[in-house]
Amino acid sequence: MVPGVMLIDEVIHTVESTTGQAMTTGGHITMAKFYSPASPGEVLTLCFDTRADASIAFEIHANNRRIAAGDLSPAAKTSTC
Numbered sequence: 001m002v003p004g005v006m007l008i009d010e011v012i013h014t015v016e017s018t019t020g021q022a023m024t025t026g027g028h029i030t031m032a033k034f035y036s037p038a039s040p041g042e043v044l045t046l047c048f049d050t051r052a053d054a055s056i057a058f059e060i061h062a063n064n065r066r067i068a069a070g071d072l073s074p075a076a077k078t079s080t081c
Contacts, residue, residue, distance in 0.1 A: 004032075004034050004068070007038070007044075007060060007067070007068055008029060008032055008068075008070070010046075011046060011048070011058050011060070011070075011072070012027075012029075012072065014046055014048075015048055015056055015058070015072060019050060019056075019074075021050075021054070021056075021074040021075070022074060022075040023072060023074055023075070025075055026074075026075025026076060027072060027073055027074045027075045028072070028073050029070060029071070029072055029073075030055065030070075030071040030072065030073050031070045031071045032068065032069075032070035032071075033068065033069050033070060034067070034068045035065075035066045035067060035068060035069070036062075036065050036066065036067050037067075038060075038062055038067050039062075042062050043062065044060050044061065044062050044067060045060070045061045045062075046058060046059075046060055047059050047061070054073075054074055055071055055072065055073050055074075056071065056072040056073075056074070057069075057070075057071050058070055058071075058072065
């Protein structure tokens with residue numbers, strides 16, 4: 001797997017487990033930007049924020065260096081009524 005894809009995959013799984021919002025089925029990445037490579041063994045920090053429209057902005061940092069940032073859009077909620 002490509003390293004950038006692995007980072008985004010970890011973001012998606014962390015957001016899903018933390019928020020309960022489905023991302024892997026019906027959700028999508030609306031934007032992702034990679035700023036700096038992460039080195040093997042480097043400790044990374046993920047910060048994310050859920051906006052009013054339910055989209056999620058995220059950033060990945062290593063110390064004070066931004067590694068990646070982007071936006072995720074969760075799956076649309078369906079009504080059972």
